[in-house]
Amino acid sequence: MKRKYQLTAKNADIYDLYEQSVQSVEFEVEFINKMFKRYNRGICLDIREDFCSSAFISTEWVKAKNKNAYAVDIDKSALKIAHEKAKNRISKEQLNRLFLIKGNSLNVKLKKVNCILATNFSYWVFKERESLKKYFFNTYNNLKKNGIFILDAFGGYEAHQELEEKTKHKNFTYVWDQSSFNPINNDLTCYIHFEFNDGSKINKAFKYDWRLWSLPEITECLKAAGFKQVDIYMQGWDKKKDEESDKFYCVKKCDADAGWIAYIVALR
Ligand SMILES: C[S@@+](CC[C@H](N)C(=O)[O-])C[C@H]1O[C@@H](n2cnc3c(N)ncnc32)[C@H](O)[C@@H]1O
Numbered sequence: 196m197k198r199k200y201q202l203t204a205k206n207a208d209i210y211d212l213y214e215q216s217v218q219s220v221e222f223e224v225e226f227i228n229k230m231f232k233r234y235n236r237g238i239c240l241d242i243r244e245d246f247c248s249s250a251f252i253s254t255e256w257v258k259a260k261n262k263n264a265y266a267v268d269i270d271k272s273a274l275k276i277a278h279e280k281a282k283n284r285i286s287k288e289q290l291n292r293l294f295l296i297k298g299n300s301l302n303v304k305l306k307k308v309n310c311i312l313a314t315n316f317s318y319w320v321f322k323e324r325e326s327l328k329k330y331f332f333n334t335y336n337n338l339k340k341n342g343i344f345i346l347d348a349f350g351g352y353e354a355h356q357e358l359e360e361k362t363k364h365k366n367f368t369y370v371w372d373q374s375s376f377n378p379i380n381n382d383l384t385c386y387i388h389f390e391f392n393d394g395s396k397i398n399k400a401f402k403y404d405w406r407l408w409s410l411p412e413i414t415e416c417l418k419a420a421g422f423k424q425v426d427i428y429m430q431g432w433d434k435k436k437d438e439e440s441d442k443f444y445c446v447k448k449c450d451a452d453a454g455w456i457a458y459i460v461a462l463r
Contacts (some may be wrong), residue, residue: 202366204395210249210276212389213401216362216369217315220255222441227256227310230460241308243267243337246317250277250293253282257292265305266296296452306353307339313346319405322382325418327408328383331420335463344422344461346413351454354383354407367391381407413459421429422461430456 231239251263370388387401428443
């Protein structure tokens with residue numbers, strides 16, 4: 196009789212669990228292409244994925260013919276994992292168009308690209324206004340003339356709370372832990388934990404030491420860095436399912452929801 200494989204803290208790969216829990220790379224690739232169409236910016240060929248970690252978006256990006264991805268992370272071990280994963284996901288030819296670069300997104304200088312991405316709030320590592328502006332200035336300078344910078348943000352009053360949120364997946368539970376928040380400077384420390392059906396756990400699989408930035412602050416810093424237009428795309432609500440939908444809408448005003456996620460689209 197075949198023994199049933201069970202996912203546990205011992206055999207789980209935290210990068211796989213992370214990707215399954217918080218990433219949706221087909222959606223992100225589609226979103227980039229949609230934005231280039233919407234703003235008449237031509238075809239997006241080359242992207243730079245900042246704070247890439249396992250470079251999942253870049254790996255998906257190079258599946259399209261002739262497209263290149265430059266994936267940047269400060270952590271050499273994350274890039275090693277990215278390379279291992281990419282080898283199993285894409286062909287050799289596609290792998291040749293994926294460039295994994297160890298660098299600091301704050302000041303990295305590469306070939307200019309059509310689009311730069313900073314997803315899952317990773318740029319919140321820059322806690323001072325000056326460093327945030329410096330990072331945005333770097334993205335501005337490393338985009339081609341018609342380039343687009345896409346980043347995201349979360350907020351709402353729940354973002355200011357210390358709380359734990361569990362999401363059940365088939366073989367594990369994803370735990371988002373907003374462990375501490377300081378209203379004086381908006382310092383926010385978060386963890387991701389994973390729990391398994393056999394009762395085992397991976398505590399503090401990932402740690403984030405961030406500043407919770409607001410949309411007007413981010414917009415102001417992007418404009419100060421030179422971006423001529425900054426649009427906010429808020430996640431929609433699926434009334435039938437009573438949950439967030441997979442659609443994002445460009446809005447100037449929205450409800451003060453308890454928790455929201457938005458894409459920020461900055462045009463060079
Ligand atoms: C939350 S993960 C991002 C994963 C992925 N981009 C996503 O959208 O889910 C954050 C990554 O940012 C990297 N990182 C932190 N500070 C950085 C910096 N200044 N420059 C480049 N990478 C940085 C970390 O090593 C980590 O791999």
